[in-house]
Amino acid sequence: ELKVEQNPLFLSMQEGKNYTIYCNYSTTSDRLYWYRQDPGKSLESLFVLLSNGAVKQEGRLMASLDTKARLSTLHITAAVHDLSATYFCAVDHFGNEKLTFGTGTRLTIIP
Amino acid sequence: DTAVSQTPKYLVTQMGNDKSIKCEQNLGHDTMYWYKQDSKKFLKIMFSYNNKELIINETVPNRFSPKSPDKAHLNLHINSLELGDSAVYFCASSQGGPAETQYFGPGTRLLVL
Numbered sequence: 001e002l003k004v005e006q007n008p009l010f011l012s013m014q015e016g017k018n019y020t021i022y023c024n025y026s027t028t029s030d031r032l033y034w035y036r037q038d039p040g041k042s043l044e045s046l047f048v049l050l051s052n053g054a055v056k057q058e059g060r061l062m063a064s065l066d067t068k069a070r071l072s073t074l075h076i077t078a079a080v081h082d083l084s085a086t087y088f089c090a091v092d093h094f095g096n097e098k099l100t101f102g103t104g105t106r107l108t109i110i111p
Numbered sequence: 112d113t114a115v116s117q118t119p120k121y122l123v124t125q126m127g128n129d130k131s132i133k134c135e136q137n138l139g140h141d142t143m144y145w146y147k148q149d150s151k152k153f154l155k156i157m158f159s160y161n162n163k164e165l166i167i168n169e170t171v172p173n174r175f176s177p178k179s180p181d182k183a184h185l186n187l188h189i190n191s192l193e194l195g196d197s198a199v200y201f202c203a204s205s206q207g208g209p210a211e212t213q214y215f216g217p218g219t220r221l222l223v224l
Contacts, residue, residue, distance in 0.1 A: 043201070
């Protein structure tokens with residue numbers, strides 16, 4: 001069974017700092033997603049990574065995928081308070097008709 | 112112009128009751144899903160329908176029964192509600208299968224007393 005783990009589970013950081021969230025998964029996958037969820041809200045799609053070495057950037061967020069290491073990272077540059085949210089990665093397993101979500105990383109940016 | 116909508120947003124009910132949650136998408140997507148998010152924010156697929164046909168049915172108690180009257184709607188009926196059913200239920204949709212980006216509804220917060 002596909003397992004998707006994120007770390008850290010909780011992250012508190014100061015504005016202006018950089019940090020990285022990690023997403024590890026246990027079996028081969030053909031694509032990986034990052035979602036954002038604000039408190040009490042729905043999930044919003046951020047990135048989809050389709051191949052080994054894929055890198056996507058949007059504002060202060062950059063996501064990358066290493067399919068050989070079965071690892072994706074979400075890097076936050078010069079964090080601002082608006083980025084406070086829970087971030088989920090989700091993996092689509094070959095031949096499996098579903099997405100498996102990671103445990104989520106709850107990010108709090110402190111002014 | 113909401114893409115994926117759910118009703119109700121909040122549902123508070125007693126144990127043993129039967130309740131339904133409705134979901135509609137106006138994106139023209141072929142596939143719709145129900146997810147359960149527990150108190151620890153863990154998100155797990157429950158069901159998936161493609162063009163009204165059930166394609167994913169995870170190990171969910173048979174008290175939960177999805178119904179898709181057409182490809183734009185996927186409703187979730189829950190019989191004999193239990194305390195452990197308290198969670199947020201999200202509907203989502205995608206063009207094509209689960210490998211496509213999924214768009215989530217606002218969620219239905221269910222509290223069973």
